[in-house]
Amino acid sequence: MVQLNHAIAVIGGGFYGCSVAEYLAKQGAEVILFEQASDLMTRASYNNQARLHNGYHYPRSFSTAYRSRLNFSRFLHDYRPAIATNFVKLYAIARLSSKVSSRQFEYFCQNIEAPFTPARTSFADLFSPRLIAAVYETQEYAFDAAVLRRLLAERLAKAGVKIRLDTPIEQIISSISPAPMQVIDHQGNSTPVEYVFNCTYSGLNGVVGITPTQLKLKHEITELSLIQLPPELENIAVTVMDGPFFSFMPFPDRGLSTFTHVRYTPHAAWIEAANDGLNPYEMLKNCDRATNFGYMIRDAQRYIPCLETATHQDSLFEIKTVLVRNEGDDGRPILFEVDANEPRIVSMLGSKIDNIYDAYTAIDDYFKH
Ligand SMILES: Cc1cc2nc3c(=O)[nH]c(=O)nc-3n(C[C@H](O)[C@H](O)[C@H](O)COP(=O)(O)OP(=O)(O)OC[C@H]3O[C@@H](n4cnc5c(N)ncnc54)[C@H](O)[C@@H]3O)c2cc1C
CATH class of the missing domain: 3.50.50.60 (FAD/NAD(P)-binding domain)
Known part of the structure; x- marks a missing residue:
């Protein structure tokens, strides 16, 4: 030092x-x-x-997945009181429109040495076998902000x-x-x-x-629905891979779960351009906050039928800012620009x-x- x-x-x-x-x-x-x-x-x-990432989310960006694996244990050690571990994290692979197959996902997890096991029947049975090819129990946690x-x-x-x-x-x-x-x-x-x-x-x-940064930024106005899960899904978190699907994770500070959908969570998006005069915070303040929860849940319950009884409690709206260059591989490196x-x-x-x-x-x- x-x-x-x-x-x-x-x-x-x-x-x-x-x-x-x-x-x-x-x-x-x-x-x-x-x-x-x-x-x-x-x-x-x-x-x-x-989500305290542990690599699983990034099968298309080996470097992001690998860095997540390394940083996961360090974060867990440094912020232990803020980490919720009292749930089972399932990753499910969609049969159609997924950018990874279940075999590729398994191979990828082995490569980054991320622990996974085929889900127990009681968990796998929550999913529609017509739409989901495989379900895995993984090690991923949530932080309490x-x-x-x-x-x-x-x-x-x-x-x-x-x-x-x-x-x-x-x-x-x-x-x-x-x-x-x-x-x-x-x-x-x-x-x-x-x-x-x-x-x-x-x-x-x-x-x-x-x-202004040389790397281009993309801003998205996002909606995280906060939901009460049905009893069948208590203490369970799910991410369906890898495409226009959905995810729910515990949100410890509110005792609820966040619910997001790749298609419906972004309400608007734009790539920043020099002198475009668009202040992201102002854009968020002025946006229409009608919830997309109805769309999200209708799609998701096709994959997990018992989600039908999940109830929408609230929505958090926030700007999400990402690097344009990682649009294709979904990688999440840091930007550090002098x-x-x-x-x-x-x-x-x-x-x-x-x-x-x-x-x-x-x-x-x-x-x-
Ligand atoms: C919808 C969504 C879901 C996400 N999910 C995850 C996830 O599951 N796991 C994960 O690891 N990451 C996730 N992220 C990313 C993660 O939230 C961010 O990487 C992280 O919070 C960024 O931290 P930050 O301190 O840079 O930004 P912020 O927390 O936004 O802090 C920036 C601060 O700067 C202040 N500020 C701005 N301009 C000025 C100014 N001119 N003067 C003074 N103050 C100013 C703002 O008020 C703000 O408090 C998600 C992000 C979003 C939006």
Whole structure:
């Protein structure tokens, strides 16, 4: 670990901003964390499917699957109080329209050394044999975002990170190094710093003075339905692979399950273009929030008939931001980009929670060079 005697601003108090702030502060940096909302972890880091990935989800991206396997045990160790393990995770392979067959899925799991067994009859019988070719019991868990928030707040306090809530950052004014840069908030207050880590996820290209990322971003307005599962599916989570199917996972903070469908979870999507003037947060605020749950469940109950009695309790709407280049293989690597015009600014996008360890490695490399 190198000693960082720098003043560093981290913009964005989601899981990435909080973790990066703590990581830098533990190496001696004087870190100030800016978050536009009134609490930490209220955006994508809360409104998500809560899946602690263990590789299974990525049969088309070996590198993402393999990294997930490595990061899974580390995350489990570091955030144990936030992890729910009290359910059985089933992966089912659709007979039609799946991009993987059951044989390919088995081969893939063996390759990444992810544990799986054919599902016990009591589980397999929940599925329509006409539409599902195989069902596997796997090892995949869920995280409780509210507990993660609490753990991170404690760790930030211990590491001495200063936190500024309700503070949107509007601009970074650059200068010739070693003169400090100025971080300007919505009220025009200015904070001098030597480095800036931009961890604003959907807002990544929204701060004046930070060069837009070279890798193109796609934003989706997504709906996660929160449902009460029928008694037959209590303590069960399911993902149907690999195509226009659905998934349900525990959402521990609400005592419900999230329900998503590849076809109906995205309500709108666009690829960011320079100067398109589309602020993802504003787009979400103004979108129509009529639920797609009816469509989702009608399709899903063909595969698992007892889902017919699942009840819709609520929906979480959030912007999901992904790299355009991974549209085809569904891979979820981190984006870690040094600003093209100011090398003391770094923008990063995590893609999934457990990738945080890849971000730490990238930070170490950045300060080594
Ligand atoms: C629908 C959905 C499902 C997902 N499912 C999973 C899953 O099951 N498992 C998994 O591992 N990952 C999942 N993800 C991805 C995961 O949620 C993200 O990778 C992760 O939360 C990103 O963390 P973050 O801190 O970068 O983003 P965020 O949590 O969104 O944090 C960014 C923060 O920056 C703040 N901000 C933005 N602009 C500014 C500004 N100018 N000034 C100050 N603050 C600003 C925002 O308010 C926000 O709090 C999912 C994402 C979505 C949307």
